[in-house]
Amino acid sequence: MDRHWTAEEIEEVSGDEVHLGGCVQCANAVIANGLMKRRVREAMLIGDAPPRLRARLQKRNVSTPWWMAIAAVLAAVLVLSALAWRRQGQTAVTELADMHVTMLAGANPVDVISTDRHTVRPWFEGRVPFGVPVPDLASTPFRLIGGRVVYWHSSQAAYLLVGKGAHRISLFIFRPQDAPRTLGTPPASMSALSWQDKGLTFVAVADVPEGDLEQLRAAFER
Amino acid sequence: MEERAGTSTFEELALPLLDALYRYARWLTRDTAEAEDLVQEAYLKGLRGFGGFHAGSSIRAWMFRILRNTFLTSRTGLRAVPTIPLDDEPPIADAATPELQLLQRADVESLRSAIENLPLEFREVLLMSDVEEMSYKEIAETLSIPVGTVTSRLIRARQKVRKALRGET
Numbered sequence: 001m002d003r004h005w006t007a008e009e010i011e012e013v014s015g016d017e018v019h020l021g022g023c024v025q026c027a028n029a030v031i032a033n034g035l036m037k038r039r040v041r042e043a044m045l046i047g048d049a050p051p052r053l054r055a056r057l058q059k060r061n062v063s064t065p066w067w068m069a070i071a072a073v074l075a076a077v078l079v080l081s082a083l084a085w086r087r088q089g090q091t092a093v094t095e096l097a098d099m100h101v102t103m104l105a106g107a108n109p110v111d112v113i114s115t116d117r118h119t120v121r122p123w124f125e126g127r128v129p130f131g132v133p134v135p136d137l138a139s140t141p142f143r144l145i146g147g148r149v150v151y152w153h154s155s156q157a158a159y160l161l162v163g164k165g166a167h168r169i170s171l172f173i174f175r176p177q178d179a180p181r182t183l184g185t186p187p188a189s190m191s192a193l194s195w196q197d198k199g200l201t202f203v204a205v206a207d208v209p210e211g212d213l214e215q216l217r218a219a220f221e222r
Numbered sequence: 223m224e225e226r227a228g229t230s231t232f233e234e235l236a237l238p239l240l241d242a243l244y245r246y247a248r249w250l251t252r253d254t255a256e257a258e259d260l261v262q263e264a265y266l267k268g269l270r271g272f273g274g275f276h277a278g279s280s281i282r283a284w285m286f287r288i289l290r291n292t293f294l295t296s297r298t299g300l301r302a303v304p305t306i307p308l309d310d311e312p313p314i315a316d317a318a319t320p321e322l323q324l325l326q327r328a329d330v331e332s333l334r335s336a337i338e339n340l341p342l343e344f345r346e347v348l349l350m351s352d353v354e355e356m357s358y359k360e361i362a363e364t365l366s367i368p369v370g371t372v373t374s375r376l377i378r379a380r381q382k383v384r385k386a387l388r389g390e391t
Contacts, residue, residue, distance in 0.1 A: 007377045032321045036380050039325055040352040043333040049244035053258045057240070057265055 005029060092180030093192045093205070099150065100170040100190075100205045103159075109168075110146030110161050120147050124158055130175055132158040133198055133220065140219045142169070152178060162216065169206035169216060176201050197221050232272045235281045236265065242282065242354055243289055249349050250293045252338055260296070264289035282356070283364040290346070290364070321384060328387050336386035344379035351376055 005026045010033050103109040112123040117134035124132040127149050137144055145161040145168070155178035160171040174180075179194075179201035186192040186205065193213035194203045197220060204213045243264065247257035268275075268288050275284055294300070337345060343365075350356045350364065351372075362369045 008373055011373050011377055028322065032325065033380070035322060035325045036383065037352045039328065039333055040337065040348050040380075040383065043330050043337055044245070044249065044349050044353045046245060046248055048241040049261065050254075050258065053244065053261060054240055056258075057237070057262065 091184065093183045093186045093203075096170070096172060096180075096192065096203055096205045097187050097190050099172075100168075103148075103161075103170065104168055109148075110159075111148040113146040115144045117144060120144060120160070123147065124149070128156045128158045128173075130158075130173075130200065132160075132173055133200070134160065135220050135222060137162070137219055140215070141165075142216055142219060152180070164208060164212060164216075167206060167208045167212075169204055169208060169213070171216070171220075172203045172205070174201045174203070179203070193217060195221075230277070232269050236268055236285055239282055239285050243285060245353065246286060246289055246346070246349060247293070249337075249345050250290070250342065251298055253298075256298060260289060260293055264292050267292060280360055280363060282354075283360050286350070286364045287366070324384070324387050332387065333383070336383050339386065340379060340382055343375060344382060347372060347375045348379050348383075 004023065010026075010029050112120055114120050114123075117136060121132055121134040124147065132147070134144065134147075141164055143163045145163050147158060147160045150157050150159045150172065152172070152174060155175070157175075157178060158173040160173065162169040162171055176196070176199070180203070183192055183194050183203065190205060190207055191210040191213055192203065192205045193210060193216075194201065195217050196202070202217070202220065204216055206213065240261070243261050244257060247260040247264075248254065251257045251260060264285065268285055271288070275281065337348060340348075346365070347361060350361045351358075356364070358369045358372045361372045365372070367375075
C-alpha cells in the first residue's frame with residue numbers, strides 16, 4: 001500500500017470485517033472507526049419508547065384522533081341525509097311526473113279501461129295489497145278512464161287515470177309505508193298534490209292548475 | 223377509518239417504528255417529555271399525510287423526515303437550527319493508537335454527554351448510522367442531502383466526539 005486511507009474510505013469499510021494489508025496506521029484507523037461506532041451505539045441506545053406513549057398512540061387511535069372520527073361521522077351523516085332528502089324529496093315528484101308522461105305516451109296507459117267504478121275497484125283486488133277507493137265522479141268535472149298497477153321503489157301502488165276535459169290526471173295510491181315521504185317541487189308546467197285519506201296516501205300529478213287537483217282531492221274525500 | 227398505501231395501513235407500517243422514532247426524538251430534543259409530544263405529533267402528521275407516502279419507498283425515512291420537520295418548526299427546534307457550524311477540519315484519517323485507548327476507556331456517560339453537545343446535524347447522522355443502522359442512501363433520503371454529505375458529516379461527527387473525549391472543544 002503506497003498511501004494512507006482517507007477518512008471516506010475508512011468510513012466506507014466496516015472496520016474489522018475488512019482484511020487490511022500491511023499498513024498499521026490504516027488498520028488502526030479502521031479499527032478505531034469500528035470501535036467508535038460500537039461505543040456511539042452504546043451511548044446513544046437509550047431505552048425504548050415508554051409504554052404510556054405506545055398506549056397513548058394506540059388508545060387515542062393514531063389512525064383516528066377522536067375529533068377526526070367525530071367529524072367524519074358527522075360529515076357522513078350530513079351527506080347521507082342530504083342525499084336521502086334529495087331522493088325522497090325532489091326526485092319523488094319528478095319520478096312520478098315522468099311516469100305520468102310515459103304512461104300517457106304509451107299505447108295502453110291503463111290495463112282496465114272503464115268509467116265504471118264498480119268495474120275498476122274490484123279489478124285491483126288481489127293485484128295491490130289494499131282496497132282501492134274509487135268514488136263516484138258523476139257529479140264532478142272528472143271522469144274515470146281506467147287503472148293499472150304500478151311499482152314504486154319495489155312496492156305495488158294503484159294507478160288511476162282520470163280525465164278532465166282534454167287533460168289527463170294521474171292519481172297514484174300508496175300504502176303510507178310505501179309512499180314517498182316528501183314530494184318536492186314538480187317540474188315546470190306540472191302540478192302535484194299529495195294527501196292522506198282512508199289510511200292511504202294519494203299523489204295526483206298532471207299538467208293542470210293545482211286548483212283542479214284540489215278539486216279531485218275533494219271528490220275522493222267525499 | 224383506515225388509510226392505505228398499497229395494501230398496508232398506516233398503523234401497520236408506522237407503529238413498529240415507535241422505538242426508533244422515540245430515540246430520534248430524544249436525541250433531537252434532549253428531553254423525554256418533549257420527545258413524547260414530538261413523536262405523537264409526528265404520528266398524527268404522518269397519518270394525515272399518508273396519502274402522499276409512496277408504497278415501496280422507505281417508511282422509516284418518511285417518518286423520520288416528518289419527525290425532523292416537526293421538530294425543526296417547534297420552538298426548541300428553531301433554537302437548535304442556528305448552531306450549524308462551518309467546521310473546516312480536513313477529514314483525514316488521523317486515528318492512532320491513543321485514540322483507540324481513549325475510546326475504549328471512555329465511560330458511557332461522558333460519551334453520551336459528548337454526543338449530546340454536538341450540533342443537531344451531527345447527532346442525528348450518528349444515531350441513524352450507528353444505532354438505527356440505516357444505509358447512507360436512506361440517511362441521505364431522510365435528510366434530503368447527497369450521500370457524499372452524509373459521509374463527510376459522519377466523519378466530522380466522529381472527529382468531534384474524539385475531540386470532546388480528549389477534552390478539547
